[in-house]
Amino acid sequence: MPNILLVGNGAREHAIAEAISRSKQNPRLFSYMKANNPGIASLSEKTLLGGYADLAAITGFARENKIEFAVIGPEDPLANGVVDALTSCGIGSVGPSRSLARLETSKAFTRNLVSKYRIPGNPRYKIFTDTNGMEAFVDSLEGIVIKPDGLTGGKGVLVQGDHFSTKDEALSLCRQILSDTASVIIEEKFDGEEFSLQCLCDGKTVIPTPLVQDHKRRFELDRGPNTGGMGSYSLPDHTMPFLRPSDLEEGLEITRLLAAALLEETGEPYKGVMYGGFIATKDGARLLEYNARFGDPEAMNILPLLKTDFVEVCRHIIAGELDKINIEFEPLATVCKYVVPEGYGLPADEGGGPPAGARIEIGDVGRARLYYSSVDQKDDGLYLSSSRAIGIVGIAKTLAEARLIADEGVRAIKGPVSYRQDIGTDALIRKRVEHMKAIRPK
Numbered sequence: 001m002p003n004i005l006l007v008g009n010g011a012r013e014h015a016i017a018e019a020i021s022r023s024k025q026n027p028r029l030f031s032y033m034k035a036n037n038p039g040i041a042s043l044s045e046k047t048l049l050g051g052y053a054d055l056a057a058i059t060g061f062a063r064e065n066k067i068e069f070a071v072i073g074p075e076d077p078l079a080n081g082v083v084d085a086l087t088s089c090g091i092g093s094v095g096p097s098r099s100l101a102r103l104e105t106s107k108a109f110t111r112n113l114v115s116k117y118r119i120p121g122n123p124r125y126k127i128f129t130d131t132n133g134m135e136a137f138v139d140s141l142e143g144i145v146i147k148p149d150g151l152t153g154g155k156g157v158l159v160q161g162d163h164f165s166t167k168d169e170a171l172s173l174c175r176q177i178l179s180d181t182a183s184v185i186i187e188e189k190f191d192g193e194e195f196s197l198q199c200l201c202d203g204k205t206v207i208p209t210p211l212v213q214d215h216k217r218r219f220e221l222d223r224g225p226n227t228g229g230m231g232s233y234s235l236p237d238h239t240m241p242f243l244r245p246s247d248l249e250e251g252l253e254i255t256r257l258l259a260a261a262l263l264e265e266t267g268e269p270y271k272g273v274m275y276g277g278f279i280a281t282k283d284g285a286r287l288l289e290y291n292a293r294f295g296d297p298e299a300m301n302i303l304p305l306l307k308t309d310f311v312e313v314c315r316h317i318i319a320g321e322l323d324k325i326n327i328e329f330e331p332l333a334t335v336c337k338y339v340v341p342e343g344y345g346l347p348a349d350e351g352g353g354p355p356a357g358a359r360i361e362i363g364d365v366g367r368a369r370l371y372y373s374s375v376d377q378k379d380d381g382l383y384l385s386s387s388r389a390i391g392i393v394g395i396a397k398t399l400a401e402a403r404l405i406a407d408e409g410v411r412a413i414k415g416p417v418s419y420r421q422d423i424g425t426d427a428l429i430r431k432r433v434e435h436m437k438a439i440r441p442k
């Protein structure tokens, strides 16, 4: 009976907790959370509440409970060096060290590494620490994307056409970013359709998991502000209808080359999730960014499909033996929809901001799976916070059926909440297929 530590408190970690609990090894789960997630708590032997910068509390909890290994869900504890702290106590982790987590925490580090090792996929880009040469570079680009160098919770990137229009606006936004942070990346804007390729990596071997498409925008038809993610879907064949097989192969090859580059560059094997955000363009797959952990919501699409024992998968990652295990996923479709507070993602003057003490009721979600995110379980009921509240997942043989199941589940959540109707619909997918056909007709 292995004792396993889970760090994190979102719906992604609820899905991880569930995958651990399904193991034939009869694991005992110990969960360290920033806020009490009732779903994770119900699957745990013991929980401890605390901040993700309190490494002493995390290692103390791990030691006390004779933890065999840890799974780190979110990026914050990775950025704080929780894996290094656990390693120094002799505890292995699924999750990279602080230095390797720069894959996510510094978009400049990753762009430079990809470029140094001549790995394909980068846009034209330049990193600026002051305004020298900025205007000339901006002038040389057809479309502009601006990225602050650091964690921004998925809400820091500025895209021409969405967040600003003119080159002058771009320059003024860059100046603004430079007054708050040390550097800013300016890069070429790609046209295409995005896909998430979450890979498992033990430092040498890279194993892909089913492709997922996330939906960052708050409202239907990809309108409104960017969010942490409103939902996602995946298909029974584990690919996306708007992609060519070569897009996936290219994304996987970029990830393999990058895993090797990380080892070469740091001397340290990357053990954990390498989640590549890619965009299929007229010239093939291009790299938007990497995350150093599963996506939230994307973890909810793939972990429930995992046929292989997740505890065994984790052990193979940590031992550097991913080449010795066959990892399989069910050939099923999934649709995940996030139930969020009505004002989620909106500025305060448009009805955003935290709903003061809004209560929700969970009815019968039917065949859907329910993963808790930011909710507060009080004595008299379940309360919303200002973030995404509950992830609802439908799983079935077809996408249409999976969506139906997810929609039934979502409707069982009563209160001042909202969700995106269009995720996983034929109309939305057709739009993406048409877009790809228009940019690469042959």
Ligand SMILES: Nc1ncnc2c1ncn2[C@@H]1O[C@H](COP(=O)(O)OP(=O)(O)O)[C@@H](O)[C@H]1O
Pocket: 123, 145, 152, 153, 154, 155, 156, 157, 159, 187, 188, 189, 190, 191, 194, 216, 277, 288, 289
């Ligand atoms: N070079 C690019 N070309 C076109 N769109 C981009 C580019 N880089 C980022 N984006 C858009 O901005 C979004 C957020 O950028 P990303 O690099 O994934 O950062 P984060 O997830 O940290 O916000 C992407 O999902 C994509 O829609």
Ligand SMILES: [Mg+2]
Pocket: 154, 277, 289
């Ligand atoms: Mg992203």
